Amino acid sequence: MESMEIDGGKTPSKGVNAGEEEKEKTKPIVLLLMGVPGSGKSTFCDEVMRISSRLWARVCQDTINNGKAGTKIQCLSLAASALKDGKSVFIDRCNIDREQRADFLKLGGPQTEKHAVVLDLPAKLCISRSVKRTGHEGNLQGGRAAAVVNQMLSKKELPKLSEGFNRITFCHDERAVKEAVNVYGSLGPLDSLPSGCFGQKNSDTKIQQGIMKFLKKADPPGNTGSEPTQKFIPNEIPVKKGSVFQRTKMGQRPSDESVEKFEKRNEVDITSTSGAISADSIPTLAFPSISTADFQFNLEKASDIIVEKVEEFISRIGNARLVLVDLSHGSKILSLVKAKAAQKNIDSNKFFTFVGDITQLHSQGGLHCNVIANAANWRLKPGGGGVNAAIFSAAGSALEVATKERASSLRPGKCVIVPLPSSSPLFLREGVTHVIHVLGPNMNPLRPDCLKDDYIQGCRILREAYASLFEGFISIVKSHGVVSKLNCGKSDEGIPTNDDQKTKREAVYESDKNKKCKGSQQDLEQKSKDKKVSKAWSSWAQALYDVALHPDKHKNVVLEMSDDVLVMNDAYPKARQHLLVLARVDGLDSIADVSREHISLLKTMHAVGLKWVDKFLSEDKSLLFRLGYHSVPSMRQLHLHVISQDFNSIHLKNKKHWNSFNTPFFLDSVDVIKEVKEAGTVTLKDDKFLAMELRCHRCRSAHPNIPRLKSHISSCQAPFPAALLQNGRLVSSEGTS
């Protein structure tokens, strides 16, 4: 931890023979500060400039534009002109990743020295400074500052000499910052500083020094080979020193791809424990492709399912990561999944593929995964071959014993979570704390329970397998309390509503509504009186109408059908379970068209909905449901929504989605039936509710945006508001409430 001890250049080496090599010695310095907001970049510059006898210019992106934030280009041009004037330059911007730094490293060509000072201070400190600076005290602003800082931290790439730096100084605490200020502050116009990396932090300074020495020998300064002084140094998992040397020395990289991934995703944080996010502390699940090896599952289909399930779960895993692992570099499944995930824009920080041995991800690949999945056999026994054999063998008898305690067999599509005893070599060497055994569908006639070519069953089971695997991983992460705490803090709550916005929307509302109606104003008024306002339905809004009237054309989507109603999945489900029960009668476009004559139809729709709820509840008791109608639906044809109350879906994307199910705009089926019975029509709620602030449907707390709301509802366990608990509005496994 005594980071500055390694620093050989605390005092600047004074230029000798002044005059003779004047040009060499007066090379101006381009000094890139690197750090998140609040890390003290500007203060660093100010301090150095205050005490320095050298001419410095500070290029600060936050103020370059007449005191306001400017662009990178402006910074580059100002820096270039300062260099022309013979000044050394501070590049005072976050410079958080390599790409951000690259253009600044070209400044002034070889006639300038390129330095970096990394202000890698504890995230907490940066956040609190950043809050103070903006003068926004309080939870909300604090929460935002934290989010900004942590967002940046998750992207940070520490600078390396190979990028083109002559000297990099790492500061992990304020003492180190002070020392760096002194180093640069006491640098006279003719002085220079030794090249190299200084102040790197590591849990084992001796190893660090050893590697520094070794690398100096092996790679002369300036050689790109001197880049990764921190690359293969594990932070928390004990590794024999010898092995560290060996790997570095012999360049035994697992594969180009994995090293590339490793560099990109993990190296950054491997040496840093001060940031809020360290790669070793990010909960990570490594999993092999299920069923595609010995069980011969079609690779195209399997890759679709993997990507689909990852997409489904990724919003629920917080800051954790999912990694698909395959031993072979030319793995077809890996490349298929990689391409499909990229196509779907899945966050590559949260999900990526990795080439390597799943039992040696940390020691060989530098990737720390606290949980690994095993493509198990139904007996949960070692052997067979492939991943199963490898994992049981690497984990030793401890895994076998621990597995036996949990389960004796496994059905296809299911998984069993086994905490790995600390005596297991996988725990000790790789830092694996849990193994999740998963059994996928088998398409291989030579293995038990072969489905032959029944890919309908096969796909269903494979989906189930990944779902239970990811569900299992989430439960581990949650029980260990390592999912990002940022998003579920109390600071999210009690956010005032934006009244201005609300009134604006209300004003717009009427004209909008009229725009949607067809016919002249006169017609409209007449129709309004008759309660028969009909919309000019756009072509896209006719899809349900077409299904209801021509179900034979849509056999693939129809789950159940009678003369009166039809059941289908919502094409873009807004929750884990989201069905539509369609009325099949023509002319019943929406709930506005309903009258007493439709009471029995409404009851049928409700009963069919309830039947499906029962089915879903028998599969998952934890679900809760509401059945209801949108006051003003977007799609033509009366349809009842049957929706589970988790609202856990990637398709729930905006305020309208949320509010259409969680404000009075959503009319509970029981209330609709009652009102039609009593009054003959339904009182619609206008769509100003769609623009309301976002509130949790359970605890009613307000949230500033959809991601924050979703994060909150993923964990809110507050009881539902009293009104929902009455008259059977909410349906649970305990029956209707």
Added chain:
DNA sequence: GTTCTAGAAC
């Protein structure tokens, strides 16, 4: 209804 994307918000 969704997708796309400009620009606001952070």
Added chain:
DNA sequence: GTTCTAGAAC
């Protein structure tokens, strides 16, 4: 610089 929303097009 990135995230998020909201409006237009379909």
